[in-house]
Amino acid sequence: MAEKDLAGKKAGDYNDVFAGIYNTLLFGNMTDKKWNKAKSIHEMLDMDAELAKHVQDYKIPVFDIAYLDDGIIESFRSDFREDARLFKKKRLGEDPFASKNALKHPHAIMEFISVFTRDGSNMNMEYLEDVIKTGGDVTMCAVAEALKTEGRKEGRKQGRLEGRKEGRLEGGVAA
Secondary structure: OOOOOOOOOOHHHOOOOOOOOOOEEEOOOOOOOOOOOOOEHHHHOOOOHHHHOOOOOOEOOEEEHHHOOHHHHHHOOOOHHHHHHHHHHHHHOOOOOOOOOOOOOHHHHHHHHHHHOOOOOOOOOHHHHHHHHOOOOOOHHHHHHHHHHHHHHHHHHHHHHHHHHHHHHHHOOOO
């Protein structure tokens, strides 16, 4: 008879247990240097060598997206390929939105870009919706155009508010 653990299970009873694989995807590195910081718990902590023997050392795989080889980027089968191209082109000083490849999930790409530009607003997707309705492919170029359109709308809105404020001040009317 097989020995049971404290939970009353035998070794073969853990078919519903899965290994956790953790990776770090680094997106914000637009510098000319790859990630060169700590990649394990031991590298992060300043501890005595004797203590380190008793502390589990977890490795932290870091994938510096802007530095991926073109072959790796091309192997991606999802819209993440376009995300990776965007970050690499941005790092290399190229137009990050120059791709003509159709996106399968343009709204997700817009949200992704919104996160990395720290734009918490709900971006107006009218331009993308118009492209989709007319049967066109939504590409990174279309996403860039949508972002520019949204920026122009926001800029005009702020400009009108500032203009009104200046007009009140110059006209002697209190705001």
